[in-house]
Amino acid sequence: MNDSPLLVVGLGNPGSKYVGTRHNIGFEVVEELASRNYASFSVHKRSNTEIAQLPGMILAKPRSFMNLSGTPIRALCDFFKIPPESIIVAHDELEQDFGVIKLRKGGGDHGHNGLKSTTKSLGTKEYFKLSVGIGRPPGRMDPASYVLKPFSKQELADIPIMAADAADLVEKHLKG
Helix, strand or coil: CCCCCEEEEECCCCCHHHCCEHHHHHHHHHHHHHHHCCCCCEEECCCCEEEEEECCEEEEEECCCHHHCHHHHHHHHHHHCCCHHHEEEEEEECCCCCCCEEEEECCCCCCCHHHHHHHHHHCCCCCEEEEEECCCCCCCCCHHHHHCCECCHHHHCCHHHHHHHHHHHHHHHHHC
């Protein structure tokens, strides 16, 4: 590992209409990490993100829409001199059962537009992906509609636990 901080980016969409939606679970993860460390987010204008700086770690929430996430992530990497292997991108994952959390390096984007944008902007797949399972849409519902829907009341009860489990994985990774 190098001396650069770990950049933990939560993917989501900006604006109040997206709060509590499946696509914004990445924001929940970085907000959990910030709350554990009594950190607050402020706007980093050069990258169009909200960031919180912690010892050894920078938390970020891009202020762009999901499918344009790569540009602000790249801007943060350039500004803070962070290589791809020191990046964790937290995102929603349709291909995992609800509540299943995995951390992996490299690999595909599973059709996730936020990851596609990140890979394109970084020019590599060799960064860490922290996938938070949201499950498949019911019946024949369009996946694009499903990810923009709010969690059900039953699911909402599990979100803090999922965010905490994902944050635990990040902290474990940071310690090596």
